[in-house]
Amino acid sequence: MSYPDVQLETERLILRLPRREDFEPYADFSGDEETMRHLGGVQPPPVAWRSLAGLVGSWQLLGFGMFSVIEKASGDWIGRVGPWQPFGWPGTEVGWSLRRASWGQGYGPEAAAATIDWAFDTLDWDQVIHTIDRANAGSKRVAEKLGSRFLRMGLLPAPFDGNPVEIWGQTRAQWQAARATRA
Template structure:
């Protein structure tokens, strides 16, 4: 199967590699100060375009990256969730970012569960981490719902240069809890 035909489905969500058609919603997300508070800050459209291209390029280079998260009922792009490990990253991450007007609906843990299963089953990862800012209580709550715990502290590579908590769990722990 072509990587760009890949689809993961949950009860309410469709996860698929990003496409150029996602750019409008992605750019709106990147322009939202609340959404971007823990993601390096607001990005103007040209920078958001490069961010989307980076995610798409990772699919080409590595065979995985963040998925676009599509709400099944509306067909709306509502975030990005999935496996991620850019050069210099503290480990194999499954991360999540949902548009603020969809927070509190359980979309992040729902999508992350599907992405973690895929990372362990398809990519063969032995560990999944989540890099979370110490004051990002929302993402900490999602990590707890996934059964993750704080593993260590780390510093994200440039240009982020940010101290984070590394949450996560082993494949064995994930399977034992499933």
């Protein structure tokens, strides 16, 4: 499989493949205790490097992965959003996580909606899920804004095993029906 060259654009954001120059803001993001509270905990820079490399590797191995989210107005890296399905994952996920300074501005739903469209249209997925820590009220609000609903409790593979997560989601038909009513 070749490494794709994909870029999505929304009104305020550019979603592009992760790059080497994303490491410094990614390491800052990964080192922030509040940002990482529901994402497995703070990662020191060497672990953040491996995490970023895993995002790049997903694109190489699967042809999809999390996008780096770039704010158009500033050019800043503000997070990672997109399709995600590591080995042993409970389904075809579109996930999101943004740096704390970008919370509450609607960037999560904006970026996630673009990647859900892409996952259904390009990857031909039948369903998207979102794995959400039970205490993560902010991500549940994003899922609701996207039209997703709580489906079931589930478990993630190692190294996250042992911590149940809520699995939210919707089918392609549900997504398309909701999009049609908003158009």
